[in-house]
Structures are given as structure tokens and as C-alpha cells.
Amino acid sequence: MCGIIGYCGPRAAAPILIEGLKRLEYRGYDSAGINVEHDGAFQLIKRAGKINDLRAHVPEDLPGHTGIGHTRWATHGSVTDTNAHPHTDPTGAVTIVHNGIIENYQALKNRLEAEGHVFVTETDSEVVAHLVADMYDGDLEKAVKEAVSLVKGTYGIVAMHIDEPGHLVGARNGSPLVLGVGDGEMFLASDVTAIIAHTKQVVYIEDGEVVSLTADGYHTTDLRNNTVVKEIDHVSWELEEIEKAGFPHFMEKEIFEQPESIARALKGRIDPEYATGHLGGLNLTNRELLDINRVKILAAGTSYHAGMVAAYVLESLARIPASAELASELRYRNPIVERNSLYFATSQSGETADTLYAMREVQRKGGRVLGICNVVGSTIARESDGGVYIHSGPEIAVASTKAFTSQLTALYLFALIMGRMRDMSYEQGRRFVEALEAVPQQIQQILDDTMPIQALARKYARCENFLFLGRGINYPVALEAALKLKEVSYIHAEGYSAAEIKHGPIALINPDTPSFFIVPDDGLRDKVINNMKEVKARSGPVIALAVEGDHEVALIADDVIYVPKANELMYPFLMVVPTQLFGYYCALERGCNVDQPRNLAKSVTVE
Numbered sequence: 001m002c003g004i005i006g007y008c009g010p011r012a013a014a015p016i017l018i019e020g021l022k023r024l025e026y027r028g029y030d031s032a033g034i035n036v037e038h039d040g041a042f043q044l045i046k047r048a049g050k051i052n053d054l055r056a057h058v059p060e061d062l063p064g065h066t067g068i069g070h071t072r073w074a075t076h077g078s079v080t081d082t083n084a085h086p087h088t089d090p091t092g093a094v095t096i097v098h099n100g101i102i103e104n105y106q107a108l109k110n111r112l113e114a115e116g117h118v119f120v121t122e123t124d125s126e127v128v129a130h131l132v133a134d135m136y137d138g139d140l141e142k143a144v145k146e147a148v149s150l151v152k153g154t155y156g157i158v159a160m161h162i163d164e165p166g167h168l169v170g171a172r173n174g175s176p177l178v179l180g181v182g183d184g185e186m187f188l189a190s191d192v193t194a195i196i197a198h199t200k201q202v203v204y205i206e207d208g209e210v211v212s213l214t215a216d217g218y219h220t221t222d223l224r225n226n227t228v229v230k231e232i233d234h235v236s237w238e239l240e241e242i243e244k245a246g247f248p249h250f251m252e253k254e255i256f257e258q259p260e261s262i263a264r265a266l267k268g269r270i271d272p273e274y275a276t277g278h279l280g281g282l283n284l285t286n287r288e289l290l291d292i293n294r295v296k297i298l299a300a301g302t303s304y305h306a307g308m309v310a311a312y313v314l315e316s317l318a319r320i321p322a323s324a325e326l327a328s329e330l331r332y333r334n335p336i337v338e339r340n341s342l343y344f345a346t347s348q349s350g351e352t353a354d355t356l357y358a359m360r361e362v363q364r365k366g367g368r369v370l371g372i373c374n375v376v377g378s379t380i381a382r383e384s385d386g387g388v389y390i391h392s393g394p395e396i397a398v399a400s401t402k403a404f405t406s407q408l409t410a411l412y413l414f415a416l417i418m419g420r421m422r423d424m425s426y427e428q429g430r431r432f433v434e435a436l437e438a439v440p441q442q443i444q445q446i447l448d449d450t451m452p453i454q455a456l457a458r459k460y461a462r463c464e465n466f467l468f469l470g471r472g473i474n475y476p477v478a479l480e481a482a483l484k485l486k487e488v489s490y491i492h493a494e495g496y497s498a499a500e501i502k503h504g505p506i507a508l509i510n511p512d513t514p515s516f517f518i519v520p521d522d523g524l525r526d527k528v529i530n531n532m533k534e535v536k537a538r539s540g541p542v543i544a545l546a547v548e549g550d551h552e553v554a555l556i557a558d559d560v561i562y563v564p565k566a567n568e569l570m571y572p573f574l575m576v577v578p579t580q581l582f583g584y585y586c587a588l589e590r591g592c593n594v595d596q597p598r599n600l601a602k603s604v605t606v607e
């Protein structure tokens with residue numbers, strides 16, 4: 001989704017802005033631009049297309065020490081040079097970048113047009129530049145405050161005025177904004193990845209706050225001009241973590257990091273003495289945990305699939321009714337929030353608008369929401385009533401992989417805690433812990449030999465349709481496998497419960513539509529094998545993801561990929577990894593842009 005970077009300091013702004021935009025590329029975008037102030041004039045350069053196209057139009061020695069930059073992910077108006085940010089008012093005195101959606105932009109635009117303003121873009125964002133210019137009487141901070149007071153919708157905004165060189169003003173409502181505090185220089189960005197090459201000292205700007213910065217300092221206020229005292233946080237991510245470390249793509253790097261990222265999510269969170277988990281951030285006493293009689297996991301996309309798996313585990317270990325809810329749907333359903341329900345807002349980025357708004361709706365009704373987030377200091381992490389960081393390290397590829405398995409790890413630990421307080425014996429807890437601790441090594445075994453998966457991708461990458469089929473705890477894995485394949489390779493893929501195909505999808509079976517079955521050695525294995533036979537009987541190619549030693553599967557399927565034998569609750573970890581690799585290799589075969597698939601954004605900060 002859109003990205004923002006701003007700089008003021010002694011260095012040349014343009015290279016810092018371009019480098020920041022490059023680091024924001026992973027969020028997904030379709031155009032980019034910068035505006036740099038020098039000697040009382042703005043130098044605005046913006047282009048539809050990739051940052052490298054923009055860079056080609058920016059003179060290497062572009063002068064100027066203050067500037068703003070933006071990557072746009074189109075919502076209002078097509079992808080054109082003109083619609084790219086930064087935007088200006090008609091006189092060119094004000095320039096702004098904006099993330100989010102101005103919901104009342106049409107009404108504001110009509111009013112401004114009636115007053116003689118001429119608009120040049122199709123965007124909602126341009127009205128902000130016009131409004132700031134309209135309000136300006138020599139004080140940019142005041143003008144920004146007055147302008148945003150008229151705006152309905154979401155925004156992360158950074159503005160400059162030509163009469164105030166070296167000065168940036170940022171404002172936030174619903175779209176992330178973080179200040180980077182350097183040594184004699186300041187940064188503003190929508191995401192810390194854009195600035196951690198320069199500083200790890202950050203201040204998270206909250207909704208309703210405005211930050212005013214120059215190279216030497218900053219101050220934060222609310223829209224009524226009250227000073228807001230903010231703490232400086234330290235970002236723990238290292239620069240190397242957001243680089244590729246020799247891998248051709250972030251997606252591959254992140255898939256291969258999973259043994260390590262899962263181990264990190266487990267670290268210090270097992271209590272061997274009582275064969276249970278230990279999650280410090282829950283902010284709940286054991287007595288309060290005992291009172292919980294329902295768990296709901298609010299999430300979107302891959303995080304939702306992780307929630308579905310976790311709900312299954314919670315019910316099975318702790319015998320607590322649990323379900324995953326699509327955050328986008330829950331919010332508008334007038335949800336019933338019960339006193340003893342516990343909610344988890346599960347989000348890699350911690351910024352997904354659907355999940356954030358669902359969380360706020362539940363909190364508004366008095367519900368308790370804990371966050372399961374990766375990005376430290378993200379909005380969901382800050383606004384939740386407690387929670388757990390999954391510690392995956394930065395996930396840069398748009399397609400989520402390592403976050404999924406780390407979310408599972410955190411939620412499995414929670415299920416273990418709840419299970420050990422209820423139905424699970426010490427011995428059952430001990431076996432579960434042992435099985436969970438074995439997962440990183442078992443995933444490493446899969447990653448040590450990816451040749452069979454590469455061969456599979458070569459064989460099937462030209463197919464245009466795919467079915468992924470699983471049952472029970474592996475049904476969400478089938479959904480996740482289909483999501484991964486479609487987002488990175490653009491192959492149409494559907495995930496179903498294997499039991500459901502006879503209720504409709506079996507009509508799709510033909511020799512060109514492979515069915516990818518997930519066949520663990522659990523209680524549903526024989527049923528899944530029957531479903532495989534049904535597909536074979538209709539001339540559909542069958543791929544099976546099965547457990548080492550399962551020779552019967554090989555007699556039915558056209559191709560088999562094996563995973564190590566494990567505790568049956570651990571198969572979602574082991575089954576998902578080959579499907580991530582399959583999606584990745586199919587995308588390579590098809591020449592797709594693996595890390596930044598078309599139309600997609602890493603962090604979906606609009607509804």
C-alpha cells in the first residue's frame with residue numbers, strides 16, 4: 001500500500017528519499033515521486049511505474065536538503081504520472097504526500113472548485129494540498145491542523161510549504177506515521193523499514209496527532225494544539241534483516257528462515273517444569289484465563305488462515321469454543337461481544353485496516369483484544385489490551401510465509417497454556433511441547449531438499465487452474481496454499497475441504513486441472529484418500545503432500561511430495577512449507593514478480 005518518506009537535515013534529500021522509497025517497495029505500489037525544496041523552489045519529479053523509472057528522472061546531484069517522497073497504490077484515479085504523489089496546490093506553494101482515503105473528498109473538491117480552485121489530478125489526496133494552501137497564513141502546522149479537521153477518512157500526511165524551508169509537518173489518522181530521530185536530521189515515514197538505515201530512534205505518531213519537524217528538533221501536538229509528550233522507541237531490527245542475504249527473492253529467503261523464526265517465536269516461552277507455555281504479554285492472570293469461555297481470532301488473508309488452524313488446536317487442547325473471524329466481515333455485523341470471550345487481533349504488519357477496525361469495534365463494546373503481531377510498535381500492537389510478538393523478523397515479500405508459521409507458534413503456545421489449565425495432563429503437555437520444539441528441525445529437513453518441489457513446479461506451472469484440498473486442521477492449509485499460488489503466480493487456485501468437492505467443485509475436474517491433496521497420517525487420512533480416488537476416476541491429475549512412508553498414496557497420486565512424520569497437530573507447519581515453495585517456484589517458472597505481485601500491497605491500510 002502507499003508509502004511515505006520525508007527528510008530534513010544537512011544531507012542531500014533526494015538520494016535519501018529514493019532509497020527510502022526503494023525500501024518501501026515491498027508494500028506494493030504503482031507510481032512514485034519526490035519533491036525537494038531548494039533555494040525557495042520545489043523540484044517535483046513523479047512517475048507512474050517503478051522507482052527505478054523515477055530514479056532515472058532524478059538528476060544525481062539534485063540539490064536540496066528537505067523533501068518528501070511517496071509510493072502510490074492507486075485507489076482514486078488511474079495509474080498516471082499526474083496522479084502520482086506528491087501533490088501541490090495550484091500555486092505550487094504547498095506540497096503533500098498522503099496515505100489513506102479522504103472519504104469526503106468530492107464534497108471538499110466541489111466546494112473548492114466553486115471558490116475557483118482548479119484540480120489537475122483524479123485523486124482524493126489533491127484536496128489536502130488545496131485545503132492546506134487555503135488555510136495557510138504563515139504557519140504550516142496550523143494550516144495542516146485546520147485542513148485535516150475538515151477531512152473525513154484516513155490519512156497519514158506530510159506537508160511542506162515553500163515559505164518554510166527545512167520544515168515538515170506530519171499528521172495521522174488511521175494510516176501509520178513514524179518519526180525517525182537522527183543526529184541533526186529528522187525523518188518521517190509510513191514504516192520504519194524506510195528509515196532504519198539512518199536511525200533506530202523512532203517516535204510513533206498516533207491518530208489525532210501532528211508532528212512538526214526541522215533538522216534540529218520536533219514537537220508533537222494534538223489537533224487542539226495541546227502538547228503531546230511522546231517516548232522515543234528503539235527499533236531492534238537490523239538493516240541486514242531487510243536485505244536479501246544472497247537469496248534472489250525475499251520470498252525464498254523468508255521461506256528458508258522458518259526454522260529460525262519459529263525457534264525465535266518459541267524462545268523463552270516454554271515452561272518445562274509444568275509442561276506449559278509462558279506468554280508474558282497477555283496481561284491476564286491465571287484466574288482471568290480460567291474465566292475465558294470463548295476465543296475469537298480476528299484477521300485477514302494468511303493471518304486468518306493461521307487463526308483457523310489455531311482455533312482447531314484451541315478446541316482440541318483446551319476444549320474452548322474457538323473460531324477465526326474475517327475481520328472485514330465482523331466489523332459490520334454488529335458483533336455480539338460476550339463478557340468472557342477473548343479476542344486476538346492477528347496481523348503480521350499490525351496495520352491492516354480491516355483487522356484494526358474490527359479490534360476497535362470489539363474494544364468499543366467492552367471486549368478484550370490481544371494482539372498477535374510481528375511489527376513491533378505497530379498500531380494493533382499498541383492499541384491492543386496486551387499480546388504477543390511473533391518475532392519473525394521483517395517480512396518483506398508481499399506473500400506472507402514465515403509470519404504464518406510464527407503466528408501458529410504463538411497461538412499454539414496460547415492453546416497449550418489454556419489446555420494445561422483445563423483438559424491436558426502434564427504428560428500430554430510434555431508431548432505437545434516436544435512435538436512443537438521438533439518443528440524447526442523438521443522444516444529444515446524439507447528445506448534441505450527442494451528438488452522434488454522444483455520439479456513439480458516445472459511440470460505444472462503452465463496449468464491455469466488448481467484445486468488445493470485438505471481436511472480438519474489441514475483444511476486452512478489448503479486455503480493458504482491456494483492463496484499463495486494465486487498471489488505470486490497468478491494461477492487460479494481454490495482451496496476446499498476435500499470432503500466438499502463432491503458438493504460442487506468436482507465439476508471442475510478435468511485433465512488440465514490438478515488437485516493438490518494434503519494427506520497427513522491422521523484420523524482423516526483414509527477419507528482424503530477416497531477423495532483422491534474420486535478425482536482420479538474423473539481423469540484429474542492428483543498431487544499428494546503426504547507423510548514419509550505412506551506408500552499407498554504413491555499408488556494413487558501422479559506425484560507425491562513427502563514431509564517428515566510428526567505429531568498430527570504439527571502437520572499444518574510441515575504441510576504449508578512445500579506449498580509455499582510450490583507457489584514460489586511456479587511464479588519463477590512463469591516469470592512473475594515474486595516479491596511484488598501485481599495489484600497487491602504488503603500492508604493493506606485501507607478498507
Ligand code: M6R
Pocket residue numbers: 300301302303346347348349350351352355398399400401483484487600601602603604
Ligand atoms: O499484515 P496482516 O497479517 O494483517 O495482513 C493480512 C493480509 O493482508 C495478508 O496476509 C495477505 O493476505 C498476504 N498477501 C498473504 O500472503
